[in-house]
Amino acid sequence: MTLEVGILGYRFMGKAHANALARLPMFFPEAPDVERSVLIGRDESALADAADRLGFDSTATDWEAVVDDVDVFYNLGPNHLHAEPAIAALEAGTPVFCEKPLAPTLEDATRMADAAADADVPAGCAFNYRFVPAIRYAKRLLEAGELGEIRQVRGRYLQDWLVDPDAPWSWRNDAELAGSGALGDLGSHTVDLLRFLVGSDELAGEIERVSGHLQTFVDERPLENSDETRAVTVDDAYSAQLAFENGAMGTLEGTRFATGHKNDHSIEIHGSKGSLRFSLERLNELEVLRADDRGYQTILVTDEDDPYVDHWWPPGHVLGWEHTFVHENYEFLSAVADGDSFEPSFADGLAAQRVLSAVEESDDRGEWITLE
Amino acid sequence: MTLEVGILGYRFMGKAHANALARLPMFFPEAPDVERSVLIGRDESALADAADRLGFDSTATDWEAVVDDVDVFYNLGPNHLHAEPAIAALEAGTPVFCEKPLAPTLEDATRMADAAADADVPAGCAFNYRFVPAIRYAKRLLEAGELGEIRQVRGRYLQDWLVDPDAPWSWRNDAELAGSGALGDLGSHTVDLLRFLVGSDELAGEIERVSGHLQTFVDERPLENSDETRAVTVDDAYSAQLAFENGAMGTLEGTRFATGHKNDHSIEIHGSKGSLRFSLERLNELEVLRADDRGYQTILVTDEDDPYVDHWWPPGHVLGWEHTFVHENYEFLSAVADGDSFEPSFADGLAAQRVLSAVEESDDRGEWITLE
Amino acid sequence: MTLEVGILGYRFMGKAHANALARLPMFFPEAPDVERSVLIGRDESALADAADRLGFDSTATDWEAVVDDVDVFYNLGPNHLHAEPAIAALEAGTPVFCEKPLAPTLEDATRMADAAADADVPAGCAFNYRFVPAIRYAKRLLEAGELGEIRQVRGRYLQDWLVDPDAPWSWRNDAELAGSGALGDLGSHTVDLLRFLVGSDELAGEIERVSGHLQTFVDERPLENSDETRAVTVDDAYSAQLAFENGAMGTLEGTRFATGHKNDHSIEIHGSKGSLRFSLERLNELEVLRADDRGYQTILVTDEDDPYVDHWWPPGHVLGWEHTFVHENYEFLSAVADGDSFEPSFADGLAAQRVLSAVEESDDRGEWITLE
Amino acid sequence: MTLEVGILGYRFMGKAHANALARLPMFFPEAPDVERSVLIGRDESALADAADRLGFDSTATDWEAVVDDVDVFYNLGPNHLHAEPAIAALEAGTPVFCEKPLAPTLEDATRMADAAADADVPAGCAFNYRFVPAIRYAKRLLEAGELGEIRQVRGRYLQDWLVDPDAPWSWRNDAELAGSGALGDLGSHTVDLLRFLVGSDELAGEIERVSGHLQTFVDERPLENSDETRAVTVDDAYSAQLAFENGAMGTLEGTRFATGHKNDHSIEIHGSKGSLRFSLERLNELEVLRADDRGYQTILVTDEDDPYVDHWWPPGHVLGWEHTFVHENYEFLSAVADGDSFEPSFADGLAAQRVLSAVEESDDRGEWITLE
The missing domain is CATH 3.30.360.10 (Dihydrodipicolinate Reductase; domain 2)
Structure with a gap:
């Protein structure tokens, strides 16, 4: 089985996670197979460039269409965009990996944690x-x-x-x-x-x-x-x-x-x-x-x-610093594949x-x- | 002129200041001449030993007799003994050098600072x-x-x-x-x-x-x-x-x-x-x-x-650590001799x-x- | 143009260079395109595993067949195997990247440097x-x-x-x-x-x-x-x-x-x-x-x-340590692609x-x- | 018994050893009593100043008159002046403490070590x-x-x-x-x-x-x-x-x-x-x-x-650095007083x-x- 991953955000954190995904096969062969499937963003031209560079199969400007299509959803966007897509994905039964801090407000963070508690899939916060x-x-x-x-x-x-x-x-x-x-x-x-x-x-x-x-x-x-x-x-x-x-x-x-x-x-x-x-x-x-x-x-x-x-x-x-992302991606994706829980x-x-x-x-x- | 110094306290701080006084002539020849005159404490036998070791001319068990006899009074005793002798000395016009913290309570510290403000001589707090x-x-x-x-x-x-x-x-x-x-x-x-x-x-x-x-x-x-x-x-x-x-x-x-x-x-x-x-x-x-x-x-x-x-x-x-005491004694005693103010x-x-x-x-x- | 690379050696150094090649597209997009083409070794089963893990298209147990087939030859084997394959490759006009030390003896090193001097292609020594x-x-x-x-x-x-x-x-x-x-x-x-x-x-x-x-x-x-x-x-x-x-x-x-x-x-x-x-x-x-x-x-x-x-x-x-290999591979392969000289x-x-x-x-x- | 010490040399090393001698009573009360007896040098005016500052009882411009008068002779002069005074002192049965290096030539050093071997008193080299x-x-x-x-x-x-x-x-x-x-x-x-x-x-x-x-x-x-x-x-x-x-x-x-x-x-x-x-x-x-x-x-x-x-x-x-001199003087003088050997x-x-x-x-x- 290959996990299709959709990622929202293609700047600093997008690059860090894409790199991590790319390195898993050589160094963590026991990790699940992963496909960098969809890269999500708003600026189409920058997005296309990034997808090309970061090795994604396709791009999308609308996260709503993606979150229940993919096997795993990564939310690496700015803080105020964390809650809605993450909650939507979890409601669709899609595992979510979200960058930190979880949300800009305690209210959002609580809603997200509630959604995670109701979901049957791992919801990880990427404290690398x-x-x-x-x-x-x-x-x-x-x-x-x-x-x-x-x-x-x-x-x-x-x-x-x-x-x-x-x-x-x-x-x-x-x-x-x-x-x-x-x-x-x-x-x-x-x-x-x-x-x-x-x-x-x-x-x-x-x-x-x-x-x-x-x-x-x-x-x-x-x-x-x-x-x-x-x-x-x-x-x-x-x-x-x-x-x-x-x-x-x-x-x-x-x-x-x-x-x-x-x-x-x-x-x-x-x-x-x-x-x-x-x-x-x-x-x-x-x-x-x-x-x-x-x-x-x-x-x-x-x-x-x-x-x-x-x-x-x-x-x-x-x-180096980037190796922490390889490790956390390895652990998160293994949890997804094995149906285990994941911390953080x-x-x-x-x-x-x-x-x-x-x-x-x-x-x-x-x-x-x-x-x- | 030689400054006669009376010191209350002969343990750790007594040794540190006595050493500092002893080293001034060789390294700070411009410092005022100082005589380690009286060492004050309660336990007569320990006091005599300390006076001998630390180079004092005499000992006393009662600070009241000393504070207006000497040219400078050092209060190196425990915190709760800082206020009375220091204030008495200042009232007698004797410069005072007191170990830190100035006093165990804000009230005592205030009384001491007031006494210093009223006095015409340096009152130093030994923040080395x-x-x-x-x-x-x-x-x-x-x-x-x-x-x-x-x-x-x-x-x-x-x-x-x-x-x-x-x-x-x-x-x-x-x-x-x-x-x-x-x-x-x-x-x-x-x-x-x-x-x-x-x-x-x-x-x-x-x-x-x-x-x-x-x-x-x-x-x-x-x-x-x-x-x-x-x-x-x-x-x-x-x-x-x-x-x-x-x-x-x-x-x-x-x-x-x-x-x-x-x-x-x-x-x-x-x-x-x-x-x-x-x-x-x-x-x-x-x-x-x-x-x-x-x-x-x-x-x-x-x-x-x-x-x-x-x-x-x-x-x-x-x-080393002890040199800080030589420097502060040099500055304090120079202030005493020159009628200057001293900080701290x-x-x-x-x-x-x-x-x-x-x-x-x-x-x-x-x-x-x-x-x- | 894509450079087909043949690599002799699949242990420590093989992994370090294969990783470097794999990382170039994402981080050095201006580097020439590279295909991990052939991995060369003696132990067929270990070699096959390594080729799979390190992302090579094929394997070979005989370097002679490879050195003029590929666009670039990497010699990452033990020191006593440096000279012959490297010289053969250079004589075939294939650029060579060789691990250090260049050779176990001064004689071998001299022969290799002579071959490099006669060749028209970069011959690099991998002092990372x-x-x-x-x-x-x-x-x-x-x-x-x-x-x-x-x-x-x-x-x-x-x-x-x-x-x-x-x-x-x-x-x-x-x-x-x-x-x-x-x-x-x-x-x-x-x-x-x-x-x-x-x-x-x-x-x-x-x-x-x-x-x-x-x-x-x-x-x-x-x-x-x-x-x-x-x-x-x-x-x-x-x-x-x-x-x-x-x-x-x-x-x-x-x-x-x-x-x-x-x-x-x-x-x-x-x-x-x-x-x-x-x-x-x-x-x-x-x-x-x-x-x-x-x-x-x-x-x-x-x-x-x-x-x-x-x-x-x-x-x-x-x-980290491995990034030095990405940099040296980038420089070496750029020299190969551009017909430039390479140091070391x-x-x-x-x-x-x-x-x-x-x-x-x-x-x-x-x-x-x-x-x- | 008080050991009368004569010291040749009153600059850097003279100050370092004089300070060490002065500090022994307060910190090493078990050390032998020492009198800074004679300070030896050539420039009478500088010498007088130094003797005053460093606490010496007297001065001399001729080491020959001193080396068998004192109980201990310190040679802290420049290297080429190490051998003669040290050997003379040892021949007179006076313990010698000499700054390092022992001598400018192997010949001098050998003569000095020979004299020390023949003497019945400690001859120390001051490797602090x-x-x-x-x-x-x-x-x-x-x-x-x-x-x-x-x-x-x-x-x-x-x-x-x-x-x-x-x-x-x-x-x-x-x-x-x-x-x-x-x-x-x-x-x-x-x-x-x-x-x-x-x-x-x-x-x-x-x-x-x-x-x-x-x-x-x-x-x-x-x-x-x-x-x-x-x-x-x-x-x-x-x-x-x-x-x-x-x-x-x-x-x-x-x-x-x-x-x-x-x-x-x-x-x-x-x-x-x-x-x-x-x-x-x-x-x-x-x-x-x-x-x-x-x-x-x-x-x-x-x-x-x-x-x-x-x-x-x-x-x-x-x-600090100077404490090493106190320690070595303590050890050397104790050896002198006790008739023990001393190393270095x-x-x-x-x-x-x-x-x-x-x-x-x-x-x-x-x-x-x-x-x-």
């Missing part, structure tokens, strides 16, 4: 950083109790592409289209990663209370190729404090104003027996300090028995959204917010 | 990290505008000496004696360092609003050499979010539960033109990213024209205290607190 | 590390004179897969089959990289004299799945000292016994105006110190205008071989050897 | 880096067999104070006065450190054969405050390859031309079970990889039970000299040199 080998390896350590009780966590996602006040306005600066700024775009990754790593009952449990802080440093930006400016209606940066169910505490940060940092997503965890650190810009490495260690070990997570590594190259032949699911996407929404509400009201 | 060469060098860069407008700051002080639940109870775990836990002990350093670096009107300005989070992970601890336990009534860790006067945002953390971290005090600053990072465990280094840089430069701040360095050794011959002053100590107190109040009330 | 974006960026800096006169260089390639004396014997431990051990396998990369970076007349010039040191730590190893052992007849590690034409000096090391190092290939260069450092295990980074810098900048070489990066992902989305050529392969051969001779004779 | 806590800790690990059989070592000492061709000529550039350049000044430290760490019979054993390379990049330099230049007759940089008694191999480098490196003395060791790394610019840290580790641990060697640390400050309160001795100084001399001879003759 769960699929970094070093992160999977960290999870192994955490689940084996190597760090003991979780006391403190720290998550930061630092970028700098808006430092320049003349950097052009885009949909990512607009509350209607994006929902929020750094909070949703970057924070959703960080929240999901922390939930993945320490969110189980045996570790920190879920995030229970949050205090948030949002800030917009540059209030309006020029439109590209235009004399006009448009208002920035989302946050440029956010921070948050977290209280977890089982007593751990944490801090979060996400920003597009960290001068000099390009894509620096880092996680730090302190437990009663050990600590660990990870940074996306050195994604092949994990720093781990365990009970009998006196300092962090800098571990190159490229050994044969490290997660996913046996599919690739010998020890020390490092992987829409429920995970919603859970992250709830935290982000509480951060926003906290900033608004100037008080800690308890999640239900 | 202002005197790290790399920190002074950072301040030079900041004041020269090299980082542009300050957008985000981050301060963390990570220790791990209480991770073990059987680590013995001490006065530092008691609210009466210490005021607070990690918050006052570690947080006072971090708040002062950030105020020093970015607190001027031209940069971030003062901290205006805070949200705080305090946590105690281990509720009681064994008394040393005893079967009994005593309650821990202070925080083991704190975090905070900051809003500065001029629009910058920040996060703070201090903890005695960061497994594997011994004395890891770090500061990170992002401005519109550049960024910098500093960590106390590598105190000879400063990481700086400037307008035309593509990555952080790791600068070894040991060149001849770096702050204080010409007093010591050639480039690359690194300094009691007013700075109080300013830090106000922030910490607001963090505590915020944690208590579950809402952001605006500093007056 | 020339195609790391950070290395290309380093070359830009060097050629622009940013480091000034080159004074000292350092190259090290550290692996640890033979530390265990029970690690099984392979052809790589045999002088007949491999030529040499760490020297040829690792040293050829290091010598080529240094020649690429500083070998021009304006910089250090060619390597003129060498002193070498070879060592075998474990003299025999078990055959896999057998009670027998076989002699190790190559070096486990080598070191060398270099004198360059223009007065620079250097040191080299390569080893399979650097406990804990997997694939740690590093280069360090000191010039009269600056210095730089690179390590393959962090291949997205380059450390650079320039005239006005006080410390090394850690540069993430993933900006849009960095070499090859515009073909991939946004800044900070790091690449067989002449470069021979030049590296001459240095390695002199290192071996120096070790043998206990004296410095001058290269002609 | 043996007294870095992290180095002592490394030695503990090595002696406990934690790294297994030693396979490869690497030592580098990188400085850059001569990169500028206009940096003024000094005695350190003159073969008569200094013996050699980077080789003796820097290389003596590196050779001694490697001998200290791995030189025992159970580990690598002594260095048996060497190949050397010396280079002078700038042939003449201006005299300070003058229009004249003077010839540089020593090496600006050296490298060497080493073969140890028990089969290990090594490389050495020392240079005054490593742009951007101030005092970067680093050691790396690979054994059959583990590896370690140390760099002087981060002298509180040791990187260690042991049998069950997957990466290097970065250990902050400041715990209470780490070598010498209990004399100083709590964990994480880092030491003049024999160790001679052993290092033999290696350096062989490196020079190897460079001269273009061949490997076997040490007798």
Whole structure:
């Protein structure tokens, strides 16, 4: 059986997933066969070019016609276009893989998660950083109790592409289209990663209370190729404090104003027996300090028995950012083919959204917010 | 003229300051002459031993007799003993150098700052990290505008000496004696360092609003050499979010539960033109990213024209933690001798205290607190 | 026009190049079209599996039949099989891409370079590390004179897969089959990289004299799945000292016994105006110190205008080891299609071989050897 | 009993040792009492100033009158003044502490070691880096067999104070006065450190054969405050390859031309079970990889039970370069007081000299040199 995949969105994320699909046969031969069947977009000419480049059989400008035709539907469009197509696909019994954040609003995210709960097929939220080998390896350590009780966590996602006040306005600066700024775009990754790593009952449990802080440093930006400016209606940066169910505490940060940092997503965890650190810009490495260690070990997570590594190259032949997409596509499509469940699911996407929404509400009201 | 110095406290801080005084003549010959005159404490035998070792001429068990006899009074005792002797000395016209945090309560700190304001002599709060060469060098860069407008700051002080639940109870775990836990002990350093670096009107300005989070992970601890336990009534860790006067945002953390971290005090600053990072465990280094840089430069701040360095050794011959005390004693005693003012002053100590107190109040009330 | 490629060798290097060819259309659309036409090997069943997995149209067990049939011939077999097929292909006018080291002996390498000189088609030696974006960026800096006169260089390639004396014997431990051990396998990369970076007349010039040191730590190893052992007849590690034409000096090391190092290939260069450092295990980074810098900048070489990066992902989305193969295949195939020359050529392969051969001779004779 | 110490030399090393002597009572109360008795030099006015600053009771311009008057004689003068005063002191039964390298020539060093062998008192060569806590800790690990059989070592000492061709000529550039350049000044430290760490019979054993390379990049330099230049007759940089008694191999480098490196003395060791790394610019840290580790641990060697640390400050309160002098003075003076032997001795100084001399001879003759 070959799975026919329809994909909405052909820019950054479209390319990342198309590449992942193309690489599966050579490196994950046990993955289901996949056909890049339909590429969906609005600008016909750009779409045709992209379909050609990305190896799609056909194109469509209307997602409605596609979502129940294909075997799998990927929604990689802008945030405000996540809900309707995803829900339609799920209602048609088509498995859905949706980019993060799940939706621009908590309401949309809830509707999507409800649709997923009612459907009989996998609905995945594409938090790709769960699929970094070093992160999977960290999870192994955490689940084996190597760090003991979780006391403190720290998550930061630092970028700098808006430092320049003349950097052009885009949909990512607009509350209607994006929902929020750094909070949703970057924070959703960080929240999901922390939930993945320490969110189980045996570790920190879920995030229970949050205090948030949002800030917009540059209030309006020029439109590209235009004399006009448009208002920035989302946050440029956010921070948050977290209280977890089982007593751990944490801090979060996400920003597009960290001068000099390009894509620096880092996680730090302190437990009663050990600590660990990870940074996306050195994604092949994990720093781990365990009970009998006196300092962090800098571990190159490229050994044969490290997660996913046996599919690739010998020890020390490092992987890149894009490999996380191959891994998540492999897992998602395998779940589809085998009728298994898949995580991160829409429920995970919603859970992250709830935290982000509480951060926003906290900033608004100037008080800690308890999640239900 | 030789300044006769009386010092209350002969343990860790007593040793650090006595050493600093002893080293001045060889390395800072322009410093005023100083006599380690009287060492003050309660346990006569331990005191005599310490006076002998630390080079004091005499001892006293009663500070009241000393504070107006000596030319300078150092208060290095536990926090709850800061206020009375310091105020008495100032009222007697004796310059005072007091360890941080200034006091266990905002009330005490206010009384001390008031006494200092009424006095005609320097009253210094011994925030020694202002005197790290790399920190002074950072301040030079900041004041020269090299980082542009300050957008985000981050301060963390990570220790791990209480991770073990059987680590013995001490006065530092008691609210009466210490005021607070990690918050006052570690947080006072971090708040002062950030105020020093970015607190001027031209940069971030003062901290205006805070949200705080305090946590105690281990509720009681064994008394040393005893079967009994005593309650821990202070925080083991704190975090905070900051809003500065001029629009910058920040996060703070201090903890005695960061497994594997011994004395890891770090500061990170992002401005519109550049960024910098500093960590106390590598105190000879400063990481700086400037307008035309593509990555952080790791600068070894040991060149001849770096702050204080010409007093010591050639480039690359690194300094240690204790040198910060030599620098601060040099500056404080020079101010005393010359009748100059000294910073960090009691007013700075109080300013830090106000922030910490607001963090505590915020944690208590579950809402952001605006500093007056 | 579509180039039909025949490839000898289907293990590690076969997979690396097949993957590179497969990825060109999506990321380098301007590359010539390529068909993975014939895969050549001896073990028919393993070969058939590999051809299927790696996307080849057909297989062959006899290279002679293939080398003038295809448009391009890749020789990725063991070192002792490099010369004959490569020479035959060149004599048939077929462009050849050959894995490094060019040959197990200087004689073979010379014959191959002679054949390449007589041929009218590109003959490339696949030193893939020339195609790391950070290395290309380093070359830009060097050629622009940013480091000034080159004074000292350092190259090290550290692996640890033979530390265990029970690690099984392979052809790589045999002088007949491999030529040499760490020297040829690792040293050829290091010598080529240094020649690429500083070998021009304006910089250090060619390597003129060498002193070498070879060592075998474990003299025999078990055959896999057998009670027998076989002699190790190559070096486990080598070191060398270099004198360059223009007065620079250097040191080299390569080893399979650097406990804990997997694939740690590093280069360090000191010039009269600056210095730089690179390590393959962090291949997205380059450390650079320039005239006005006080410390090394850690540069993430993933900006849009960095070499090859515009073909991939946004800044900070790091690449992996395998991307170097995509870049070198792109360059080599473009040269083939356009009738251009390609570097590193067989002449470069021979030049590296001459240095390695002199290192071996120096070790043998206990004296410095001058290269002609 | 108080030891009266006479010291020849009052510049950099004079200050370093005077400071060390001054700090012993407070931090090493069990050290013998010491009086800074006589400071010896030629320039009476500079000498008087230095004696005043460094706390000496008196001065002398003639060492001959001093060496049998004092209880201990320190020779901290330029290299060509090491032999005569040291030998005279030893002949007079006065313990001698001499700065490194022991002498500018092998002949002098041999005479000094002979005199030490004939004397009944300690004769120490002041290789201070043996007294870095992290180095002592490394030695503990090595002696406990934690790294297994030693396979490869690497030592580098990188400085850059001569990169500028206009940096003024000094005695350190003159073969008569200094013996050699980077080789003796820097290389003596590196050779001694490697001998200290791995030189025992159970580990690598002594260095048996060497190949050397010396280079002078700038042939003449201006005299300070003058229009004249003077010839540089020593090496600006050296490298060497080493073969140890028990089969290990090594490389050495020392240079005054490593742009951007101030005092970067680093050691790396690979054994059959583990590896370690140390760099002087981060002298509180040791990187260690042991049998069950997957990466290097970065250990902050400041715990209470780490070598010498209990004399100083709590964990994480880092030491500086100068503390190594306190430790070595403590050990040397204790040996003097107790009639014990002291290492590094003049024999160790001679052993290092033999290696350096062989490196020079190897460079001269273009061949490997076997040490007798």
